């Protein structure tokens with residue numbers, strides 16, 4: 001069992017008052033807060049170990065290199081990858097997806113190729129493919145959604161067919177919280193010989209991930225949504241594919257040999273990490289993953305089920321509320337996207353902020369999805385390890401107060 005109040009005491013920012021109220025942070029899908037353990041790991045690095053990696057023979061450089069390499073081992077363990085050489089550090093999910101599009105995509109797609117994504121995607125799993133199909137004359141297809149925001153898989157074998165070269169899908173929708181049955185979709189993609197990419201930005205922080213079991217070719221996530229700093233993220237890749245792929249950015253650290261005429265590339269994963277990486281970020285990520293693994297990812301998911309169901313049941317009693325996304329908690333992550341008639345999401349967000357409650361409002365970088373569901377924006381509350389039922393009680397009370405304030409009731 002997760003003890004959220006004890007966990008919250010590790011997060012200095014949660015002691016802050018916002019507009020004279022205790023901060024209630026329900027914007028975890030945008031970014032998570034950071035525990036003191038992560039903050040200290042970064043401070044310690046800068047105060048006692050700072051040096052560049054993979055190029056020095058002095059003590060600091062060797063210590064920094066060791067920490068950076070151990071961060072990769074931790075990430076591999078976190079997603080059950082057998083090989084830390086399959087782990088590439090990027091700036092985040094967006095860069096991980098762009099890396100695949102610009103290397104594997106450019107090298108492997110032509111006018112006969114189809115890419116399949118879903119109608120649930122974040123912009124970062126739409127826009128790179130829209131650009132890539134222009135360059136390669138390939139085609140982009142969408143797995144549609146049902147009215148409840150789950151995927152409509154009834155025509156999947158027509159959508160994923162022998163022309164499909166890549167299936168790139170989100171594990172969890174950041175807009176409405178749907179959890180996709182990615183294992184089945186990956187299997188269907190593999191049956192036609194397509195490559196698979198999983199956007200795990202909203203799942204890796206909240207539930208166990210096992211790339212061995214999923215058998216996906218690529219998996220991307222961001223450190224900042226799982227207690228780590230911004231500017232560090234992960235691309236896991238099938239090592240054989242990574243070896244065959246062209247390099248991404250070119251420059252220092254990613255080379256084997258350089259002459260004035262030509263260059264050759266270092267082995268995977270260094271081939272994809274040109275320049276000085278975010279060393280402190282990787283060390284923060286290592287510490288964040290250790291924190292999460294210590295709690296157990298299965299327990300984190302259980303905690304989120306408990307508080308999300310608790311919030312959902314009370315929210316359903318709010319007069320006229322529209323909750324987007326699936327009703328069944330097995331298909332919903334710890335995230336509730338909703339609209340209240342007569343109260344614009346931005347007004348609700350501002351009202352809640354005046355009570356110390358941080359939620360997200362808008363299209364959540366999933367503009368086509370929110371439009372497809374008949375809205376321009378929604379309010380979104382997203383939960384994490386430090387959120388409690390007591391906070392949800394206050395959130396429900398203040399939603400009701402906002403309706404009175406805006407004269408809805």
Ligand SMILES: Cc1ncc(COP(=O)(O)O)c(C=O)c1O
Pocket residue numbers: 029030091092093094095122124125170172173174199201202222365
């Ligand atoms: C599902 C999903 N994919 C991709 C991203 C992009 O992540 P980042 O901005 O960290 O690159 C996000 C961020 O909100 C997301 O929720």
